[in-house]
Amino acid sequence: MIDHLDGRVIVLLAREPRIGVLEMSRRLGVARGTVQARLDRLQSNGVIRGFGPEVDPAALGYPVTAFATLQIRQGQGADVRAHLATVPEVLELHTTTGSGDMLCRLVARSNADLQRVIDRVVGFDGIVRASTAIVMENPVPLRIIPLVEQAAQAARERDGRAERSADSRTDRPE
Amino acid sequence: MIDHLDGRVIVLLAREPRIGVLEMSRRLGVARGTVQARLDRLQSNGVIRGFGPEVDPAALGYPVTAFATLQIRQGQGADVRAHLATVPEVLELHTTTGSGDMLCRLVARSNADLQRVIDRVVGFDGIVRASTAIVMENPVPLRIIPLVEQAAQAARERDGRAERSADSRTDRPE
DNA sequence: TATTCGCTGGGCAATGTGCTCAGTGGTATG
């Protein structure tokens, strides 16, 4: 999937997002064209979806986050999805196995405002029941780097010794 | 919190992340320095946390996503948090109100692999029970733009008519 | 009225970008 150099590119990019290709090539000890090519490949692979700004809902005035588990009336799934997509406070929606049918992440301006949001969310015919859990703390914010490092490490071991020699040239660790 | 111009900056940045400040200023019809200043302010405000690459776990070889609700033994919260932070497959962790005590997002290489991940997650003393919901579909991937637009619109209405005249040129308020 | 603040529009040197090229060493294919 991705090799060790790819991993280092991603990690570096995650740490200093506004870094340029040239500076990256210097840090990684490879040629500029190589970094360029890796980046292009990672993006066309879909490994890197984009570089959108990470916006903090709290700073936007929505400090309350909650997760709602929804039970859907049979056959209404598509309508419910479309409905939820129109609610800006619904940041994310998944269909799941288990007791609930859908799980969505909500934000609101306050606990009181959350009531309004939930009313809007469940105020739709196909939704039978909703159970909500308000987020108090977020000890591990959404992260990907540990997984990238694990994937890169796995690649290193998979391609293993065969790469070692080339490795010392193309993939020097920092 | 943010005004209309801030909103446009964020939306534009979300749509074309690799765009430069100069090109932005052209698109938005304002001076380069203005965009520069707005961006700096948004970042120091914490509205924009960063521009980290968005990595797709599926493309990394982790196509299975799940949400686990954990029940924690009283007083073991801190230990559990520390434990979960060491598991790369734990992408996110929240403490919540409601029947569970924590909610975490997991990824795995397969359904079978998910078992391994869950075993690792719950294989820790402080965790009493875990209930897992596997994600089937993701009709609304994590998004923020609708919320940004709503916040920007709210600002526009809040500062309202008073700003109208200036608006067409400077797009001010805060 | 004087001050402050945000925005404009311009100019400047330094830097980075997109692009191209030849050369090299591994790896697969015939």
Place this chain on the structure above:
DNA sequence: CATACCACTGAGCACATTGCCCAGCGAATA
């Protein structure tokens, strides 16, 4: 074994962008 292919290197080039400076302007504020 020879060949083609692929990824990487290192270099060069024209061009655009950046970071930084400035003076001027209008509106809000004291």
